[in-house]
Each structure stands twice: as structure tokens, then as C-alpha cells.
Amino acid sequence: MKLDPFYLIVDSAAWIERLVPLGVKLVQLRIKDMDETALRAEFGKAKALCAQNRCQLIINDHWRLAIEEGCDFVHLGQEDLQAADLSQIRAAGVKLGLSTHDHAELETAMAARPDYIALGPIYPTILKKMKWAPQGLERIAEWKRLVGPIPLVAIGGLNPDRIGGVFEAGADSAAVVTDITLNADPEARTREWIEKTGRWR
Numbered sequence: 001m002k003l004d005p006f007y008l009i010v011d012s013a014a015w016i017e018r019l020v021p022l023g024v025k026l027v028q029l030r031i032k033d034m035d036e037t038a039l040r041a042e043f044g045k046a047k048a049l050c051a052q053n054r055c056q057l058i059i060n061d062h063w064r065l066a067i068e069e070g071c072d073f074v075h076l077g078q079e080d081l082q083a084a085d086l087s088q089i090r091a092a093g094v095k096l097g098l099s100t101h102d103h104a105e106l107e108t109a110m111a112a113r114p115d116y117i118a119l120g121p122i123y124p125t126i127l128k129k130m131k132w133a134p135q136g137l138e139r140i141a142e143w144k145r146l147v148g149p150i151p152l153v154a155i156g157g158l159n160p161d162r163i164g165g166v167f168e169a170g171a172d173s174a175a176v177v178t179d180i181t182l183n184a185d186p187e188a189r190t191r192e193w194i195e196k197t198g199r200w201r
Contacts, residue, residue, distance in 0.1 A: 001116070002172075003026060003116055003151045003173040004025040005167065006025070006026065006173070006174065006194055006197040007027075007153055007175040007176065008020075008024050008028070008176055008190070009027070009028040009060075009176065010027065010177075011031055012031070013029070013042045013043075013046040015181065016045075016049050016050065017049055018186070019180070019186060019187065020050060021053055023190075024053070024190065025054070026056045026173065027055055027056070027057060028058040028075055028175070029042065029057065031060070031062075040065060040069060043062075043065060043066065043069040043071060047071055056073060057071060058075050058097060059071045059074050059075070061074075063076065063089055066094065067088070067089070067094060072093065072094055072095060073095040073097070074089065074095070074097070075099070076097070078098075078100070078105050078108065081108065081109070086112055095115040096112065096114045096115050097114060097115060098112060098114045098118065099118045100117055101119070101120065101132045102132065106143065106146060106147075114150065115150075115151070116150060116151040116173070117143070117151070118152075118175065119135055119143050119155070120156035120175075121134055121135065121155065121156025122135050122136065122137070122156045122162075122166065123136075123162065124157050125156040134156070135156070137166065137168075140154055140166065140170050141169045145170075151172040152171050153171065153173045153175050154166045154169075154174050158176055158179060159179045160189075160192050163193075163196050163197060167197075179193075
């Protein structure tokens with residue numbers, strides 16, 4: 001499986017509507033606090049927008065709802081992985097991405113046979129408080145040796161100036177959140193990311 005090198009992460013279908021038509025081919029919808037009815041509506045809208053734009057949609061955490069709403073890719077953190085029914089996810093034909101931060105989590109993730117593994121934070125990040133220090137580029141190289149053919153996603157503190165080092169270290173895809181959503185011109189920043197990751201596409 002090949003992932004697009006530019007991996008956008010947003011918290012609403014409105015962001016997907018705004019940015020995916022610019023040429024985004026891989027997007028994660030990560031919504032934390034929302035009731036089920038509203039979540040289903042967001043998933044449905046996001047799924048339709050991604051289908052129109054030939055973009056792969058990945059749903060964060062809510063794997064049961066993702067299956068029920070016909071979504072075909074979910075991303076789980078380690079805590080969510082422990083509570084998830086992997087056999088049900090696989091039986092539904094849903095692909096799986098997993099977060100890792102240390103060797104123990106990587107071992108757990110590999111045992112689940114994921115479709116990609118994410119490593120972070122690569123650089124300091126303002127997205128959320130992390131108990132892990134920045135992993136750095138050497139950890140990307142180490143992780144790539146350990147995961148082999150499984151696509152490796154780098155996340156945390158990434159910006160266009162850091163793209164080259166991340167891919168040269170062995171990442172297959174770079175996940176971006178606040179560098180775009182907090183940018184003064186998210187559309188222009190998205191276009192910059194698409195352009196600069198083009199050589200690894």
C-alpha cells in the first residue's frame with residue numbers, strides 16, 4: 001500500500017470542504033467531542049466530499065461509527081487500539097493506521113498488522129501536551145528499518161521547511177495539523193505542502 005506523502009489532519013467536514021478540493025489526496029477527520037448524531041453527519045459529509053475529489057478519508061478513533069457509515073480507513077491511538085475489536089475492523093474491510101511513540105507501542109502496533117504506522121512527535125508540537133520528547137529524524141530512520149515495507153507517517157511540528165529531512169530519513173508520508181489550520185492563509189499553505197511533497201509522490 002502506498003500513502004500520499006501529504007497527510008492532512010482536520011477536525012471538521014468544513015475544513016475538508018475548504019481544503020481537499022485544492023488537491024489533497026489523504027485526509028484524516030479527527031473529532032474528539034461530539035454526539036453520535038452530529039458525528040454521523042460529519043462522517044457522511046466528509047465521505048461524500050472525499051469521494052468527489054478522489055481523496056482517501058481516514059476516521060480517527062470512532063471505528064464502530066466509521067464501519068456503520070461505510071468509511072474504509074480508521075486511525076487509532078494506543079489507548080483506542082486496546083479497546084478496539086480488530087477482527088471486526090478487518091472483517092468490514094477497513095484499513096488501519098496506528099500511532100506509536102516508543103518501542104513498546106511499536107511492538108504492539110506491529111502485532112496488529114496495520115496498514116501504516118505513525119511516529120510522533122518528530123518536532124515540538126503545540127497540538128497537545130505530549131509526555132514524549134521530540135523523536136527527531138534519527139528515530140524516523142530507526143522506525144523505518146523496524147517497520148520495513150509498512151508505510152511510515154511522521155507527525156508533530158512539521159512545516160514545509162522540514163519536509164526534505166523527514167522524507168530523506170525514511171518517512172513515507174508527513175501528517176500536518178496546525179501548520180495549516182492555524183496558518184493565516186490555510187489554502188496557500190495547503191498548496192505549498194502539495195507542491196513541496198510532489199517529488200515524493
